[in-house]
Amino acid sequence: MAGKTMAEKILSHVAKKDVEAGDIIIVDVETVFAHDGTAPLAFEEMKKMGVDTFFDPNKVVIVTDHTTPSPSEKISNIHAFLRNYCRENGCNFRGVGRGIGHQLLIEEFVKPWTVVLGADSHTCTHGALGAFATGMGSTDIAGAMAFGKTWLKVPESFKILVEGELKSPVSAKDVILKIIGVIGADGATYMAMEFFGETVNSMGISERLTLSNMAVEAGGKTGLCPVDGKTIKFLAEHRRKGFFKNLKPDQDAYFSKEIAINAAELEPMIALPHTVDNVKAVSEVGELDVDQVFIGTCTNGRFEDFEIVAKILKGKKVANDTRLLVQPASWRVYLKIIERGIAATLIEAGASINPPGCGPCIGRHLGILGDGEVCLSTQNRNFKGRMGNEKAYIYLSSPATAAASAITGRITDPRDFYH
Amino acid sequence: MAVIHGKVWKFGDNIDTDIIIPARYLILPIEEAKEKAMEPIRPSFSKEFEKSGIIIAGRNFGCGSSREQAPAVLRALGVSAIVAKTFARIFFRNTINLGIPAIECKEACDKIEEGEEIEIEPETGKIKLLKQAITLQGSKLPPFLLEIIKDGGLIPHLKKRLIIGV
Structure with missing residues (x-):
């Protein structure tokens, strides 16, 4: 057997x-x-x-x-x-x-x-x-x-x-x-x-x-x-x-x-509108301006995610024409990013912090996109209309790519910002 | 189970639940929400759709959210069956739970035209194209799921089992 x-x-x-x-x-x-x-x-x-x-x-x-x-x-x-x-x-x-x-x-x-x-x-x-x-x-x-x-x-x-x-x-x-x-x-x-x-x-x-x-x-x-x-x-x-x-599969399963x-060869990746499997390396995307960056959700709204984001945003400012929305996944995450000074770093960089919850990911409030706008989000889904507007474009990435892109105002490889 | 007869309404691959019913309409009662079905890609769908019609689609129909409102608005519009190359898992389960036959058939989407009349035998998975006079073989649902559909969905099915005590 x-x-x-x-x-x-x-x-x-x-x-x-x-x-x-x-x-x-x-x-x-x-x-x-x-x-x-x-x-x-x-x-x-x-x-x-x-x-x-x-x-x-x-x-x-x-x-x-x-x-x-x-x-x-x-x-x-x-x-x-x-x-x-x-x-x-x-x-x-x-x-x-x-x-x-x-x-x-x-x-x-x-x-x-x-x-x-x-x-x-x-x-x-x-x-x-x-x-x-x-x-x-x-x-x-x-x-x-x-x-x-x-x-x-x-x-x-x-x-x-x-x-x-x-x-x-x-x-x-x-x-x-x-x-x-x-x-x-x-x-x-x-x-x-x-x-x-x-x-x-x-x-x-x-x-x-x-x-x-x-x-x-x-x-x-x-x-x-x-x-x-x-x-x-x-x-x-x-x-x-x-x-x-402990749990692991049997050798002969x-x-x-x-x-x-x-994993060693992997580059930062991004999913393009309007399906999650429309994936490319960030380096292949080319020049693309971003209206809104959203960092949070059940995919990437945890303390460890914001720790990386703060590392990249420390001492930097979000681009003039770009909004950065941040939303901790729970009150415990929220409290911890406040206690560790991460919230301050994000706010100083220009982020707006939403209260814990699903927020703009499901397109009901707290950051609905305008017609033709581009959003780079750390969420899990980029379906047409997902963020409340069928005429908007949703890209999916890691928190690091999102943070780097918030600084430049366009889709950006985070390796340029990470030391 | 009776043979299902209806006119075909055709959709492509990866029709997700945000297309079937966008999240902002989830607070509406199903009878109102059904007017918004498929709005992002086909705003006139609910008006054009004729009761007892059959949806034919490509791969991964119903992917995305677990929202049961997606098959519920289709049921409220009078969709009598859905045939797709493949279904997303949660949507498939929800569709059966609401008593709508969901049949997988690899060829249906390529061979059947929008507006064509077809007949489906839920027990055998056979799909008859009346004008083209050909029959396609779709998936056969396991008896366990056919029972749920026959009873009109999971709730009537559970009720019946609880009352009969099977």
Whole structure:
């Protein structure tokens, strides 16, 4: 019998039986999450099912992150409804200013070797901590919130071997953009993307989260990273002390597709409008003016991201005709960039800091683009209209490329600014 | 399950959920939001679309967000089935959960023209092109998913199972 992939190992553990790719299984869900864009519909579906209680309120998390603080009466009413519903039913609620659901789940809830479901496509992020984490729609989430179970097809896995030393400021974002550029926006559809190799081992948790976060942009069901000493340490520092077994794929596991990336040769990468797989090296883009630079989101809104940004912006100014928006992924990140003086560096350079949340990434407020404008963002998606205007152009890059471009006012290779 | 008969509305590759229903319309009730379906690339779609029509698309239909409003607005417009070269995973699951057959067929998008009348047998995955008088073979849905579609979606399906106690 062949060995197991990471996905098969986690799902065998959760199903309490030996499972392999292709099996359809019903499993217990450890953490289930929805936000202000998807929770109202999930609660409506629960009502239709005739269920008005959660299977376990401690395992249900609702976050108002997509449009926060509220920019309209309609959204304020949705937020009020969610706040009241959560209070009455005793589940976890994280409101204005707390941050992006994914970041809060990482900081507070996710455990390796469990199933995590979210009514948000970027739930694959949590695979970086060794959870089988995947996004679903509101009806599936309603079922999970009501019964604590879901059905899954054990996915085939895509082996992504990353080896070689990344040359700063080239980072995890450049790695994942490169991968998506090579395999395409549907290259891993229905599959678990499994990231491993010496480069992944040497990455911190923040960088691994960036890899896993974008698995869905290649169609992936989840994006898994190994569980090692770094994962266990991260969990212990974030209120999840306990015994968590290490996780890696077996030597003889069966992968239906594979790709190898040489990190040492990698340049800063960028995705051009309007698909995430439209990827080039930054050095190939040529002269292109940028109206807005946005640094934040569940992809790249963590402390480590802002640390690199501050290194590049220190003592410099944002270009006159360019706006720099910065948005920490959570209140903890916000507090830390204030304590370490990073917030001051960014503000002195000319950045505007948004309160923790999803912000302009989903195009509802806090930085909607104008007609014909160009935005360089550290987010994960550049679809037409994503940032609220179908006549705008969204480019995706690492925080380092975004910071360098904010200084020059045009798409810029960060290696020119990094010493 | 009954054979689905309808007129074809054609789309290309990588039709994402921000195209199917832009995020700013998510706060609208589905009956209002459906007027905005496909707005970024085909603003007149909701007005032109005729009830019980069938969407034919290329690769990776429904990629992007998990928003269930995407298949929900299509259902509200009366879309009776979606045939694509491939579907994005979450959209596929949402579509089935709402009771809409989602069939994968590699040739459909290249062989079928906009406005053509076709018939689909959900159980067998057969797609008949009435004017061209040819039949294409699409994917066969597993029995587990066909049951959900037959019951009209996941909620009626779960309810039925809970009541019958299967």
